[in-house]
Amino acid sequence: MQNLQVMIVEDEYRIRMGLERFINAQPQCTIIGAYANGQEALDEWKLKKTAEVILTDIKMPFMDGLTLIQELKEAGYSGDFLVLSGFDDFQYVQQALRNQVADYLLKPIDRQQLQERLRQLYENKQEIEDMRERENQKHEQLQVLRALPSENSLADTQWTEIFPSGTYHTCRLQLQNFHQQKAKRDPVRFHQELSAVVRILETELSNQWSDSSIWWWWDQEQSFGLLVHTEENPSIFFDQLAGILSHKTIFKLTASPGQILHELELLPAAMEAEQMEIKLQPASAEDHYSVAIGVNIQSILHTLRFSFKQFVFDEVDAALSQLKDELAAGQLDSTAALFQSTGIEMLHDVSKRLPVKDVNRMLQRLGRYTSQTLTASELLQGFENWTKDLAGMCNRVDQHSDRTAVERAKAFIHHHVQEAITIEQVAAHVYMNPTYFCAYFKKHTKETVLQYVTKQRLELAKRKLEDTDEKVTMIADSVGYHDHKYFSKLFKKHTGFAPSEYRRFHR
Template sequence: MKNFRIIIVEDEYRIRTGLERFVSNLQHCEVIGTYANGQEVLDHWNADKPADLVLTDIKMPIMDGMTLIHVLKEAGYAGDFLVLSGFDDFHYVQQALRNKVADYFLKPVDREQLKERLLQLFEKHLEREQKQKAKSQKREQLQLLRSLSGESSLADTQWTELFPQGSYYTCRLQLVDFHQQKAKRDPVRFHQELSTVVMLLEDELSKRWSESGSWWWWDQEQSFGLLVYTHDESKKDIDHLAKALSHRSIFELAASPGQLVQELVMLPAVLESEQMEMKLMPEKQYGESIGACNQVTLQKLRLAFKQFSFDEMDAILYSLEKEMSAERQQVILTLYQSAGIEMLHDASKRLPVAHINSMLQKLSGNLSGSLTVPELVQAFENWTKELASICIRLYRHRENTAIEQAKGFIYHHLKDALTIEQVAAYVYMNPTYFCAYFKKHTGETVLQYVTKQRLDLAKHLLEDSDDKVIAIADAVGYQDHKYFSRLFKKHTGLSPSEYRRNSR
């Protein structure tokens, strides 16, 4: 624990040295300077390592205590002051109290009272430091959450140390029709309303979770990212939050389904998949102009797709071709786009994000208003079969021991900046689904497995080569050799150098 650093300012040598001896013997207290007047303090003041407390006499030559307090406060000093005074200095004491000093003591000083007060101020100082540290950490956490991409390296996991260990629930709150609202409103009024939503969000979050257990950030894609430290899924709370904000502002907010994150290293991949989730929010309805029969047929198509019943899909697509011939072109376009997004939504839980994004772009590109009705029907059929073929490859990979394939891929890429996304994409799986699948079949997380394999390789290199530790760290995928050394010692109980000496 860091000591409480104190400066003593007293012009009488005997009192000054007596206070120094007394304070230095108190637990957690450290006297870092003694001075005869205020000017001496300023001459030796260290702005980089200032005292936590200034214990000063009021009446002193050259510069008195009140002037010293005023000058330090003007310079931005945020520590505490204790003042000493004689019986005839009451008007100085009044000034000191107006300057919000922590306390004052009459000479001769009662040492027990001084000891008790110093202990109280030390505890107050610790509490203040903890709050400042928490605020600083929160700023760092939010900056990190805003910048996390979908490429979470299985080597560079140091950022997870910024957050408490445990489970997290993450989701997004989307402002529905954001751009339409922005276009039809006065810019000043619009941003005022947006600021109101932010204030309401902070208010609602404080009612549900502690300030240190929840994080939100505006991701500039008309949605708020939300992360909650929890042991349970918070879907119900998030839905209530979205409804409360919708009720209290001009905006309608929709919550993504959200995910429970049990491994923080998975957070970047989860955030990326959530962005895709918001793009794939199924349509509330197809529109009154679309025939009920066609809606039922497309729902059957979606169900067949979810069940991987590809022969049934072919039959449904064939019947759709006949049913759609009598519909207007715009109706068919709307229907196909909605159905396609729903099918992608179903597939997004398992397929890699890159595949979903690619198929979403193809859906938009292939279905255009310039196509004739037969061309639209054919384009949707081709698109559906391409999506199905991707899912078939996924199915075959699973049947073909996806875990063994993933392990083989990991083994051949231990030296690389390997990411969960890369491993998951190799076996045609969504990263979050893959991690759950891997743990279910192996009993350990992907990160635990990769770390174990890398450290095993590091052990062999330490035993069989004279390479420096920094080179071995790089050879097993860790660019930060200090982090590698800490990780190695955490898992083996020895530093890399100690392990090498013991193994020879």
């Protein structure tokens, strides 16, 4: 941190020089000027405006110290004052205190007292600068979180460096009755109610975690995104928070705890999965039609959902066959709603094991055919086809979930290492959910996907530096890093050399 910038204003030459020598000897202080009266100091400050502490005598010719303080404050000076005086006069003390000076020191000056006061002012400055730096960093972090795309290239992960390392938990707080409340309240009243949610949310979060451990943002889709840096599981707190907000405001909020992230570069995939989780939380149609469809149908649907969750596909086929026998053609309306609800619940159960894009595609397909005007037989056939396609996806996941998935992922990475590949693309190649795949990859290789990809890219860059005369910028582009400064920084971090230095030593 920069030293404390001190200005001395003292009309007695001997005292002024003594103060200058003494303060210059303090490791945290720098003298930026020493002046014989207030007018000289005021004129100089107006030119440079750099002082952070002004040490001024009171009794001086042309302009005394108290007048200098008033003039400087009117001119916009916001630093501290230390007032010196040889007169132990209560009137001077009163006026100095009214001007909110940092301290009032009597001559002859107690050097230890002055030294201690300057140290305190330096520490105050350090606290303010640290707080400002934390605020700036928090603002930058939130800007990054709000702007994150659904997929990030594995060469574009430098944004994670502004966050602390460790374990992260995600959550989404959804306002369930947002549009209804907005429609029945005037805009001013609605904004006040929404502000109350934000105010309570800020209070509860700050009571639970430090400002450097929690990030939250309003995503304009009737929900708040939460990211918590902690080794503990905050799921219970998320539920309690949703309950408090629901109790104290007009809105009903639900918490959808997301995933545990040991590598923050997985956050885009986790956030996309959270959005999907929200889509897969319907109001169950089963309760509304339980009388009409009978106990047998409910039992079959429970078997169907359980079979999907366990990947027991013989039972899935059996349950579909039983549905054909049990469902009556005259129950078309309730059947369409029931199939849609059941299908969404089945998707929810397997969503954490399937690629997000496939879940979204199947959800859209389910919504399209259950909203059409179909005969009972057409509806049953459509649901059966949809269910078997979903079973096929689950079956591929089950078949691919072995150690060969790691080798196939590595082969894909080697083939595409010079491209802007993403974790989602690598996971989709082995037909796994991104976060599940990353945990699986790390378990079998003892390194993260990002570490493996980075190592492969840098090995390729080293070979190019050794064997070609290509410019460093061209090599950076050719191995997937379009931010050349980041490439150089990363290369030096892993090899101990800047790229140009590495070339000189290895040719």
